[in-house]
Amino acid sequence: MDPRERIDQALEAALVRQGDAGTPPRLMAAMRHAVFPGGGRMRPRLALAVAAACGEDLPAASDAAAVAVELMHCASLVHDDLPCFDDAETRRGQPAVHRAFGEPLAVLAGDALILLAFQVLARDVAVAPDRMGRLITITADAVGLPSGIIAGQGWESEPEVDLSQYHQAKTGALFAAATMAGAAAAGHPHAAWGAVGARLGEAYQVADDLRDLAAKAEDLGKPVGRDAELGRPNAPEALGIPGAVKRLEGLLAAAAEAVPACPGEEMLKGLIKTEASRFLPKELARYAA
Amino acid sequence: MDPRERIDQALEAALVRQGDAGTPPRLMAAMRHAVFPGGGRMRPRLALAVAAACGEDLPAASDAAAVAVELMHCASLVHDDLPCFDDAETRRGQPAVHRAFGEPLAVLAGDALILLAFQVLARDVAVAPDRMGRLITITADAVGLPSGIIAGQGWESEPEVDLSQYHQAKTGALFAAATMAGAAAAGHPHAAWGAVGARLGEAYQVADDLRDLAAKAEDLGKPVGRDAELGRPNAPEALGIPGAVKRLEGLLAAAAEAVPACPGEEMLKGLIKTEASRFLPKELARYAA
Numbered sequence: 001m002d003p004r005e006r007i008d009q010a011l012e013a014a015l016v017r018q019g020d021a022g023t024p025p026r027l028m029a030a031m032r033h034a035v036f037p038g039g040g041r042m043r044p045r046l047a048l049a050v051a052a053a054c055g056e057d058l059p060a061a062s063d064a065a066a067v068a069v070e071l072m073h074c075a076s077l078v079h080d081d082l083p084c085f086d087d088a089e090t091r092r093g094q095p096a097v098h099r100a101f102g103e104p105l106a107v108l109a110g111d112a113l114i115l116l117a118f119q120v121l122a123r124d125v126a127v128a129p130d131r132m133g134r135l136i137t138i139t140a141d142a143v144g145l146p147s148g149i150i151a152g153q154g155w156e157s158e159p160e161v162d163l164s165q166y167h168q169a170k171t172g173a174l175f176a177a178a179t180m181a182g183a184a185a186a187g188h189p190h191a192a193w194g195a196v197g198a199r200l201g202e203a204y205q206v207a208d209d210l211r212d213l214a215a216k217a218e219d220l221g222k223p224v225g226r227d228a229e230l231g232r233p234n235a236p237e238a239l240g241i242p243g244a245v246k247r248l249e250g251l252l253a254a255a256a257e258a259v260p261a262c263p264g265e266e267m268l269k270g271l272i273k274t275e276a277s278r279f280l281p282k283e284l285a286r287y288a289a
Numbered sequence: 290m291d292p293r294e295r296i297d298q299a300l301e302a303a304l305v306r307q308g309d310a311g312t313p314p315r316l317m318a319a320m321r322h323a324v325f326p327g328g329g330r331m332r333p334r335l336a337l338a339v340a341a342a343c344g345e346d347l348p349a350a351s352d353a354a355a356v357a358v359e360l361m362h363c364a365s366l367v368h369d370d371l372p373c374f375d376d377a378e379t380r381r382g383q384p385a386v387h388r389a390f391g392e393p394l395a396v397l398a399g400d401a402l403i404l405l406a407f408q409v410l411a412r413d414v415a416v417a418p419d420r421m422g423r424l425i426t427i428t429a430d431a432v433g434l435p436s437g438i439i440a441g442q443g444w445e446s447e448p449e450v451d452l453s454q455y456h457q458a459k460t461g462a463l464f465a466a467a468t469m470a471g472a473a474a475a476g477h478p479h480a481a482w483g484a485v486g487a488r489l490g491e492a493y494q495v496a497d498d499l500r501d502l503a504a505k506a507e508d509l510g511k512p513v514g515r516d517a518e519l520g521r522p523n524a525p526e527a528l529g530i531p532g533a534v535k536r537l538e539g540l541l542a543a544a545a546e547a548v549p550a551c552p553g554e555e556m557l558k559g560l561i562k563t564e565a566s567r568f569l570p571k572e573l574a575r576y577a578a
Contacts, residue, residue, distance in 0.1 A: 022435035022454075027443030079400065084392035103373035105446050107396065108439050111368065114400065115433030118407050122425040129418030136411040136425060144404030146311035150397050154316030157394050165311075 007044045010063040011035055011070060014120045030101040030109040031116075034074045039092055042275075043178040044070040046200065049271055050182025050193060053264030057186060061131055064124040065181035068117040068139045073174055075113035076149045078106055085153070114143065125185070134184040142177030149174055163238055167205045168198060175201025183262075192260040199255035200272070206235045206248045207279040213241070214283040245287040248279065296333045299352040300324055300359060303409045319390040319398040320405075323363045328381055331564075332467040333359040335489065338560055339471025339482060342553030346475060350420055353413035354470035357406040357428045362463060364402035365438045367395055374442070403432070414474070423473040431466030438462055452527055456494045457487060464490025472551075481549040488544035489561070495524045495537045496568040502530070503572040534576040537568065 001009075015035065019028045044066035051062035081088035081096040083103065088096045098106035117139060125132035142148045152170025155161045179197030180190040213236050236244040256269045280288060290298075304324065308317045333355035340351035370377035370385040372392065377385045387395035406428055414421035431437045441459025444450045468486030469479040502525050525533040545561045548554055569577060 018434040020435055023440055024443035024447050026446050027440065028434075079396055082396065084396065102446065105443065107368055107371065107373060108443050111400070111403065112433050112439045112443075114403055115429050115437070115439065118425055118429040119433055122422050122429065126422050129422055132422055133411050133415050133418055136407055140404045140407040140411065144401050144408055145307040145317075146309055148404070150401045150404065151312055151316065154313035154394065154397050154401075157315050157391065157397075158313050 003045050003048050004041055006048065006063070007041050007066055007070065008036070008038070010067045011038075014067050014071070014116060018116055018119055026101060027105055027108055027112065030097050030105040031112055033094070033100055034078045034097050034109055034113060035071070037092065038070070038074075041070060042204070043073055043174055046175065046178040046197065047182040047185070049268060050179045050196075051186045052182075053259075053262050053268040054183050054186035054188040055263045058125075058128060058131070061125045061128060061135070061185040062182065064120050065135055065139075065185040066178075067120050068135065069142070069174060069178045069181055071113045071117040071120070072139060072143050072149070072177075075110045075117075076143070076153075076174075078110040078113070080153065082106060085156075128187070131184055131187060134190060135181055138177050138180045138184060138190065142173045147173060163235070164202075167202050167235075171205040171208075172198040172201035175204065188262065192258075195258040196255050196260075196272075199251045199258060203248050203251035203255065203279060206244055206251065207281070209235045209237075210241070210244055210248070210284055211281045214281040241284065242287050245280065245284060249288065252279070292334050292337050293330055295337065295352070296330050296355055296359065297325070297327070299356045300327075303356050303360070303405060307405055307408055315390060316394055316397055316401065319386050319394040320401055322383070322389055323367045323386050323398055323402060324360070326381065327359070327363075330359060331493070332362055332463055335464065335467040335486065336471040336474070338557060339468045339485075340475045341471075342548075342551050342557040343472050343475035343477040344552045347414075347417060347420070350414045350417060350424070350474040351471065353409050354424055354428075354474040355467075356409050357424065358431070358463060358467045358470055360402045360406040360409070361428060361432050361438070361466075364399045364406075365432070365442075365463075367399040367402070369442070371395060417476070420473055420476060423479060424470055427466050427469045427473060427479065431462045436462060452524065453491075456491050456524075460494040460497075461487040461490035464493065477551065481547075484547040485544050485549075485561075488540045488547060492537050492540035492544065492568060495533055495540065496570070498524045498526075499530070499533055499537070499573055500570040503570040530573065531576050534569065534573060538577065541568065 015032060019031070047066040047069055048062055051065065056062050077091060078097045080086055081091055082098055089099060090096060097109055118136060121132060121135050121139065125135055143150055145151055147169045149170055152166055152173065155166045155169065176194040176197035179193040183190040183193040235247060239247060252272065256272045259265055259268055304321060336355040336358055337351055340354065345351050366380060367386045369375055370380055371387055378388060379385060386398055407425060410421060410424050410428065414424055432439055434440055436458045438459055441455055441462065444455045444458065465483040465486035468482040472482045473479040524536060528536060541561070545558045548557055
């Protein structure tokens with residue numbers, strides 16, 4: 001099965017099972033709106049790819065790991081789009097959840113998606129309690145304190161921010177969790193996998209900042225993207241465009257190098273290279289090495 | 290040790306461990322503000338009392354269970370107080386989190402407290418993975434779909450609400466989780482314990498509605514409390530004051546009757562009666578049987 005199809009089916013199954021009889025219908029609709037149609041599903045695809053590379057022996061655990069990281073990602077987008085943060089009008093080409101369902105249901109939908117991730121892990125990995133415990137810690141740490149997504153968001157309320165620590169928490173942490181969760185779901189030691197995901201996540205964030213800039217600025221030298229508007233730290237702003245592109249390339253190479261020995265090591269390194277070529281906005285290709 | 294002191298020490302330990310180096314200081318301060326000083330700590334006290342009644346053999350698991358339900362309660366208050374819900378100015382005699390730290394940090398603090406509950410359970414009950422799995426499911430179900438706190442909140446965005454289902458989800462679910470978690474932490478079958486907590490939780494909510502009314506109305510027959518203002522379902526409004534008092538008394542008796550056979554059965558029934566006498570606002574004592 002195509003990984004994307006597998007991920008969407010597992011997400012659908014999780015929503016249907018927990019959201020059955022008894023759930024307020026509009027809350028359920030808001031959660032669906034947050035999850036479907038998805039974006040690139042990059043984090044769960046990464047989790048599944050790592051699980052496969054580790055010789056996946058418990059597909060339900062890999063599915064649960066992939067679903068958990070994607071639900072956390074969706075939850076973070078819903079809360080990030082709220083009026084008190086980005087006040088986004090749209091997300092993935094449709095109205096943001098709070099625009100479509102109101103702010104109360106957007107807050108609740110984000111909360112409920114976080115909870116759903118743990119409900120899925122606790123139920124679907126119950127056959128392998130040690131793996132379940134590791135998956136829950138990996139997932140919770142990726143979003144919570146001291147250095148998960150929420151900590152990353154929290155840095156936006158501080159007077160001084162370290163660019164690398166901020167990106168690492170806000171984006172890198174969930175990418176690192178995706179790779180670690182894939183390994184843990186397959187019963188492999190997971191710690192060494194964190195570096196692979198963290199580097200991919202940091203690369204993705206740098207690419208995103210570049211894309212933000214390329215899409216919005218007529219003069220690429222002028223920082224007019226949303227992050228700059230909000231006064232947020234931003235790689236192209238800090239390093240200049242050529243510097244940011246160089247950093248992106250270095251991070252992708254480092255991610256491939258960090259792949260630990262596993263049955264599917266070469267397959268996975270190849271996959272990282274293929275995916276990586278899609279990271280750099282084409283308007284900026286002339287800056288590539 | 291006094292249960293309240295034990296609970297506060299365990300909460301403090303959880304915040305210190307996860308909130309160490311690396312956490313944005315203002316986010317950490319907002320979380321502390323949400324957790325200390327606490328209210329009655331009724332849910333964690335209930336969890337510890339049930340664990341004791343079941344012959345607690347793993348105090349770290351009981352602590353984790355108590356901490357998890359209290360963190361969920363605190364998180365729900367922080368989000369419930371947000372401008373898009375109750376827009377509360379104060380909570381427990383101090384400014385609400387969003388008033389003291391701003392709305393972004395209030396949203397994030399609530400999220401981070403939810404995550405912290407799972408971080409605590411996964412780490413502190415890792416020695417007994419089966420209990421950990423049960424505790425995670427109990428806790429997540431109490432807050433998430435289909436009938437946890439968030440579902441209860443979600444009903445406020447629906448055109449039609451069933452009073453009993455609403456109270457059960459919004460308050461009863463976490464009380465039910467507290468009793469089930471206490472039993473599960475002690476390695477006892479937990480399902481039968483849900484009824485004890487659910488009844489106590491429903492009684493607590495009815496008492497709260499009565500208190501809300503008694504505190505604010507000159508004419509007790511006139512529903513002017515906050516819930517009525519917001520057009521929410523409310524027991525005194527639906528049943529009248531004498532009917533609501535009768536319901537409260539019936540629920541407390543039913544809670545004591547529902548206590549399953551366990552080493553500390555009589556102790557626990559006595560405790561429920563003692564606590565229960567504090568439920569009814571004294572202004573309404575003349576309505577009691």
